[in-house]
Amino acid sequence: MTAPTGTDPRRYILSEHAFSAPALEPALYIVSTPIGNLGDITVRALETLAGAAVIACEDTRVTGTLTHRFGLKTPLIPYHEHNADKQRPKILETLERGEAVALVSDAGTPLISDPGYRLVRDVVAAGHKVVPIPGASALLAGLVGAGLPSDTVLFAGFLPQKGGPKTRRIEELAKMPATLVFYESPRRLGATLATMAEVMGADREASVARELTKRFETFERGTLGSLAEHFSGDAPKGEIVILIAPPEDAPEADESDAEALLIEALKEMPVSAAAKKVAKQTGLDRNELYKRALDLKASSAD
Ligand code: SAM
Numbered sequence: 001m002t003a004p005t006g007t008d009p010r011r012y013i014l015s016e017h018a019f020s021a022p023a024l025e026p027a028l029y030i031v032s033t034p035i036g037n038l039g040d041i042t043v044r045a046l047e048t049l050a051g052a053a054v055i056a057c058e059d060t061r062v063t064g065t066l067t068h069r070f071g072l073k074t075p076l077i078p079y080h081e082h083n084a085d086k087q088r089p090k091i092l093e094t095l096e097r098g099e100a101v102a103l104v105s106d107a108g109t110p111l112i113s114d115p116g117y118r119l120v121r122d123v124v125a126a127g128h129k130v131v132p133i134p135g136a137s138a139l140l141a142g143l144v145g146a147g148l149p150s151d152t153v154l155f156a157g158f159l160p161q162k163g164g165p166k167t168r169r170i171e172e173l174a175k176m177p178a179t180l181v182f183y184e185s186p187r188r189l190g191a192t193l194a195t196m197a198e199v200m201g202a203d204r205e206a207s208v209a210r211e212l213t214k215r216f217e218t219f220e221r222g223t224l225g226s227l228a229e230h231f232s233g234d235a236p237k238g239e240i241v242i243l244i245a246p247p248e249d250a251p252e253a254d255e256s257d258a259e260a261l262l263i264e265a266l267k268e269m270p271v272s273a274a275a276k277k278v279a280k281q282t283g284l285d286r287n288e289l290y291k292r293a294l295d296l297k298a299s300s301a302d
Pocket residue numbers: 035036105107108109110111112113114136137138139182183184185209210211212213214239240241
């Protein structure tokens with residue numbers, strides 16, 4: 001850091017002191033920004049945003065608030081899912097001229113449920129350098145505060161919004177031996193937790209992180225059942241991360257047990273419901289059980 005002149009284009013202001021950022025080597029810089037608390041900006045992020053030729057951002061008004069707050073003068077260009085195909089060649093041209101480009105999202109780390117993946121892929125393919133400038137992300141802030149195992153983690157982003165695809169996705173993930181992390185809107189939280197409790201079991205340990213790094217940050221910790229109950233009323237305010245502990249180690253189910261359970265279940269319910277019930281009881285694959293249940297049904301009809 002060096003003292004800037006009054007018109008220094010690479011200037012940034014931190015705690016009322018002006019600094020001049022060092023020159024950047026040409027590259028695409030993926031810069032994390034705060035997820036609510038502006039104090040979470042890093043010095044390296046400020047130096048990069050100040051030193052880049054342009055900042056590509058989702059919404060120039062949102063990022064404008066950040067650049068204004070830190071006295072940054074770097075021009076902003078919009079880069080979001082609707083203009084990405086048009087903007088990517090322009091960003092590549094800037095890199096080809098030997099300039100540095102910073103990519104930010106509205107909040108947190110770009111590419112994490114945010115735009116940027118195709119840009120990074122194209123920049124790499126064109127032979128330019130990509131430099132991550134790490135910092136805040138709701139995924140990591142939620143994970144480290146949830147009190148759930150953090151050794152193996154599966155980030156599942158947003159679930160599909162429609163009922164059928166959403167339930168199928170939860171079923172696919174249910175048996176993963178990992179802590180699962182989801183982003184969810186407060187409006188859908190109660191219904192999503194209820195579906196998760198139904199599919200994964202009401203007693204599975206989980207946590208809901210709300211308004212991370214902000215004034216009303218809270219963690220609700222419990223089981224999927226208790227959390228579904230807690231959030232069954234009015235939608236909470238703010239932004240939400242859902243975290244679910246890995247499944248308890250289920251004892252290996254015996255194939256003949258599964259067959260006996262299927263025969264019992266088929267006495268009371270249709271094939272698909274029987275397969276679903278026995279999959280939950282045994283931990284065996286639901287599609288395999290469905291095929292076996294169809295065979296059992298056919299042979300009992302012979
Ligand atoms: N790229 C961002 C990141 O690194 O976390 C995520 C962007 S995604 C479009 C926005 C979602 O992230 C929100 O709907 C919410 O699920 C989660 N999120 C972002 N900020 C949050 C916060 N302060 N507290 C809780 N969840 C947050």
